[in-house]
Amino acid sequence: MNNNNTTKHSKGEWKSKYVFAGGGKNPDIEIYTTKGHHIGILPRQGDQEQQEADAELIVAAPELLEALKNMTSKFNIDASNYGFVKESDIIKCKDAIAKAEGRE
DSSP, X not given: OOOSSSOOSOOSOEEEEEEOOSSSSSOEEEEEETTSOEEXXXXXXXXXXHHXXXXXXXXXXXXXXXXXXHHXXXXXXXXXXXXXXXXXXXXXXXXXXXXXXXXX
């Protein structure tokens, strides 16, 4: 896993589209970058609405990570001065960033 603070995930905007990857009647969803890099296939294992919601979350992951990193970089836990944001919330954010970057 990644032990530093650099992002190693596929660069570029992530997108999704329906594909018939497994030869079944129900379409799977392919996750890919706008630069043409294949991220993965999300198979249909339940209802279509849940599959689409899961795909939307995966597609948003790089932007969510970047936004979280940007937000948490503005807080210094040692300074104990972060207004309405609780220290425990900042720690959860930083833990989520570490997990996304493979440092957990």
